[in-house]
Amino acid sequence: MEKDVTEIRKAIRDIPNFPKPGVVFKDITPLLGSGPLFTRTIDLLADRYENQKVDMVLGVESRGFIIGAALAYRLGAGFCIVRKPGKLPYETHSASYELEYGSDILEVHRDALPPRARVLIADDLIATGGTAAAAIALVSKLGGQVVECAFVIELTFLRGREKLKPYGVFSLLQYDSE
């Protein structure tokens, strides 16, 4: 696994000053673009949850759809989508989350989860944890149980995992500074 993780890390590209000056963006597109590395990334995440009876994987628009859908397929689970306001066509619940300036809202369909579903929240990256915290709030509103939150990349210096307690965080790659 260690060797695979090293290869995966090499395929992530730093883009300075995106989306704004002073921020270093972790670009996963070279990783996604490699069949072997994309496969391995999903398998490494899935290995941890193989025997955890995951009913549903939840992914947040848009990059969370990539990791979440592939992981749901790999686990034989359903896929629950969480989107920006106004994008989902049926009745929704919503949850707000904090951004650096202000806040934003996420929505989920009211019938998105079966009763007491065991839900794995998946995304490409955890920064401050605001998005995942909102996803957890939505799972709770729907009566589901959060298994864990799984990410390809964790920016540990932003301490997102603190915000998600008591729920656990698993990540393949950790970055302890920009």
Added chain:
Amino acid sequence: MEKDVTEIRKAIRDIPNFPKPGVVFKDITPLLGSGPLFTRTIDLLADRYENQKVDMVLGVESRGFIIGAALAYRLGAGFCIVRKPGKLPYETHSASYELEYGSDILEVHRDALPPRARVLIADDLIATGGTAAAAIALVSKLGGQVVECAFVIELTFLRGREKLKPYGVFSLLQYDSE
């Protein structure tokens, strides 16, 4: 296969007047939410391409990420993402496509495809075919070869497949009227 397709069709929900009055939206979230049906949907698409040496699957933001990423994982292919303007962090090519009123733009990274990559374009639904036509244009700009365009749903009465010629269209479900 016919029985599976019938089950998949039953899991797609009509939402009248979304996103605007007079339009009937095909809501795939109940299909995605069923582990067995989501798995079967991806497998039925993948079966067709198993021996076609697909190097990359291309998905357009956002629902195309769901079908495309799961299909890429299933085929062991890389995943190429196409996004709305300003979302991709690296150097891009762009292509415009027609909407009912006006037009919009899609972008792809300039290094998104290896040379002469065989690319399968995947999305949840083909309507008039504008989005897929833009994706084809982007693959051409990058020097890739389009294998085919694959969709879960085809709204045949909108004749999108005409717009994509000479490239082929494959769909699991066809609707010949709203």
